[in-house]
Amino acid sequence: MSEKNKSGNHHKVVIVGGGTAGISVAARLMRAIGDVDIALIEPSEKHYYQPLWTLVGGGICDKAESVKDEYSLIPSGVKWIKDKVSDVKPDSNLVKLASGGEVHYDYLILAPGLQIDWHKIPGLTETLGKNGVCSNYSYELVDKTWEFISKFKGGNAVFTQPNTPVKCGGAPQKIAYLAEEAFVNSGVRERTKVIFCSANAGIFSVKKYANTLSKVLERKQIETRFRTDLVSINGAEHKATFKHLDTGAESTIEFDMIHVTPPMSAPDFIKGSAVADQAGWVDVDKNTLQHKRYENVFALGDASNLPTSKTGAAIRKQSPVVVANLMAAMQGKPLVHLYDGYTSCPLVTGYNSLVLAEFDYDLQPQETFPFDQSEERYSMYVFKKDILPQVYWYGMMKGLV
Numbered sequence: 001m002s003e004k005n006k007s008g009n010h011h012k013v014v015i016v017g018g019g020t021a022g023i024s025v026a027a028r029l030m031r032a033i034g035d036v037d038i039a040l041i042e043p044s045e046k047h048y049y050q051p052l053w054t055l056v057g058g059g060i061c062d063k064a065e066s067v068k069d070e071y072s073l074i075p076s077g078v079k080w081i082k083d084k085v086s087d088v089k090p091d092s093n094l095v096k097l098a099s100g101g102e103v104h105y106d107y108l109i110l111a112p113g114l115q116i117d118w119h120k121i122p123g124l125t126e127t128l129g130k131n132g133v134c135s136n137y138s139y140e141l142v143d144k145t146w147e148f149i150s151k152f153k154g155g156n157a158v159f160t161q162p163n164t165p166v167k168c169g170g171a172p173q174k175i176a177y178l179a180e181e182a183f184v185n186s187g188v189r190e191r192t193k194v195i196f197c198s199a200n201a202g203i204f205s206v207k208k209y210a211n212t213l214s215k216v217l218e219r220k221q222i223e224t225r226f227r228t229d230l231v232s233i234n235g236a237e238h239k240a241t242f243k244h245l246d247t248g249a250e251s252t253i254e255f256d257m258i259h260v261t262p263p264m265s266a267p268d269f270i271k272g273s274a275v276a277d278q279a280g281w282v283d284v285d286k287n288t289l290q291h292k293r294y295e296n297v298f299a300l301g302d303a304s305n306l307p308t309s310k311t312g313a314a315i316r317k318q319s320p321v322v323v324a325n326l327m328a329a330m331q332g333k334p335l336v337h338l339y340d341g342y343t344s345c346p347l348v349t350g351y352n353s354l355v356l357a358e359f360d361y362d363l364q365p366q367e368t369f370p371f372d373q374s375e376e377r378y379s380m381y382v383f384k385k386d387i388l389p390q391v392y393w394y395g396m397m398k399g400l401v
Contacts, residue, residue, distance in 0.1 A: 020301065023073050026075050045069065060178075106296065145259060168309070289304070
């Protein structure tokens, strides 16, 4: 890092995070304003299209399709500060860097995404990638999911969903559906019990889609255990311990393979800063995406406390609202652009079927296509597998959609 950065530098707009939210906002801002002074803080050299990892874990796609170099996505004219953030000081209009430097701003956009708290499940980190324990939430280990599914010989196949928000709330169940079908195809289904253990109270929050998914579970004979949270795992003994969130009772399941969706939370530097609410998320107005206490701070994406699912589709609708309201704030105008909580979850139910759930803050369907999207469809499966990645790389990341 240059001496200028170490002594503190200043930018009109600072964006924290170079993931889906950060890059899409940076691209939109450059298109809208052009010569605005933007700095983007992101430590990673690689950028991942994570929605593809369910399909990688299901043996459908190569994980190499999900990654590009970060520098190739940062819009021309945006300064890339390749560093981690250690703190946010909104009262001083500055961001502290892990390297010891400071970055000062006029306006701040927080888009750091979620951190994955593997360590919060005792025994998990030691056994990931072996003993039949896998997770689609790691680029390095996602191949292991398909390895364990494809080599499965029967027994208990367990899939978990934690008692925290996660990236794409439907992802934990999607891999269970794919695995079940893979077991049928490989001839081991009759000697396999598929168990979905979820901390949630039901299979999905929107009744229209939950009705369809309940039928999928029944058809596939997947056993569900709701309000159960994975609290520890013993890989060597192939045992997973769960806690029932209503009774507090603990139970142990012996597994032959287990796909773990780990707990997730806002990054630690957010939790400990003045921008966080009591639960540790960036505290923003759910419609304008402006911070509730700091008028020159905006946030979008997974680290915000927006009461909607944490998906790339949600960010696609949040990004133009942030850009429009930021520009209004710069000009001293009222913030009139509003986000209605739109999110989408493409729920893969098999190797050729998908339910495209789209809904808003009120859990009311907000469907794009002129047909009933609660039905399982091959066309929507193709839409997720082949079309959405192109929309992401060449639309969202360019600030076009």
